[in-house]
Amino acid sequence: MSATQAENETLSFLVEDEDAGKRLDAFIAAKEGSLSRSRFKSLIKEGHVSSISEQGESKVVKEPNHRVALGQTITITMPPPEDPTPLGEDIPLDITYEDDHLIVINKPTGLVVHPAAGNWTGTLVNALIHHCGDSLSGIGGVRRPGIVHRLDKETSGLLVVAKTDAAHKGLSEQFADHGRTGPLVRAYQALVWDKLDRRKGTINTQIGRSHNNRLKMMVLKEGGRQAITHYQVMEEFTSGSDIVASRVECRLETGRTHQIRVHMAHIGHPLIGDPEYGQGFKSKLNKLPDTLARHIEKRKRQALHAGLLGFAHPITGEEMVFESEMPQDLKNVMKALQNM
Secondary structure (H helix, E strand, O other): OOOEEOOOOEEEEEOOHHHOOOEHHHHHHHHOOOOOHHHHHHHHHOOOEEEEOOOOOEEEOOOOOOEOOOOOEEEEEOOOOOOOOOOOOOOOOOEEEEOOOEEEEEEOOOOOOOOEOOEOOOOHHHHHHHHHHHHOOOOOOOOOOOEOOOOOOOOEEEEEEEOOHHHHHHHHHHHHHOOOOOOOEEEEEEEEEOOOOOOEEEEEEEEEEOOOOOOOEEEEOOOOEEEEEEEEEEEEEEEOOEEEEEEEEEEEOOOOOOHHHHHHHHOOOOEOOOOOOOOOHHHHHOOOOHHHHHHHHHHOOOOEEEEEEEEEOOOOOOEEEEEOOOOHHHHHHHHHHHOO
């Protein structure tokens, strides 16, 4: 049965034979296809969903895993859209692509993606609210409108943001799938310390919060979440007879917090300039010319750039691929490494 939407923003669905026994959130998401299952979970938990029996008895259901029964009518009272807590700010955006459904941003280093403790203003979200206005999707939460993936503050490069609920749903599904069955691809350029033993390989570990510092991530023997990074050495930089650094392309099969930074440090090749995971950072600087060493030490930003992003357009299905050159600060580091 198709949804009916009244003036009071109420959606109603009849549970039919093929629906009986389904989880409530899955049932609603299947019937009303423009919003994500996570959005309906939130609506259920907030008390916006009721079940009406064949006898006309109505009760609010707050458990997303509630099993629907044949003959019930499930009613969702859609709350009015919340104004996002962040305010729009006139922050310049480097826009790679934009249409009515999504926007692809080339994020500079130093820009935080969404507001959080310590960074309530001056974020990409603040800039997007100013630029997109009412078209920006709020389904990712009031502090993350339209955000389906993120880059660390000091990581530069390509990032796609949804401007509508339908686009957010489609993009979120692709990122959740990690490109295993679709065209999603994310490739990063990283400058790392030393010569890698293998020119290419795959790092497959569990990543979770550090036991000693909850702001950092680490590889765990037990617990955590699976993290897979495919890497390939693209260029090596020598000083005398030693290879002191390498340019590596990293392709993500999963999207964990700080994944590339943690994984490259785990195999003994932390990112150049990484203040959190760059073990041996000070001693490795001694291998470099003074000018280059001072430049890296002053920057205090990991040499990581999201240079390739590909996905299927969530509305048209068109496969889209975007590329971004290394920013000038990383080009300067590479040039200095090449000229050692």
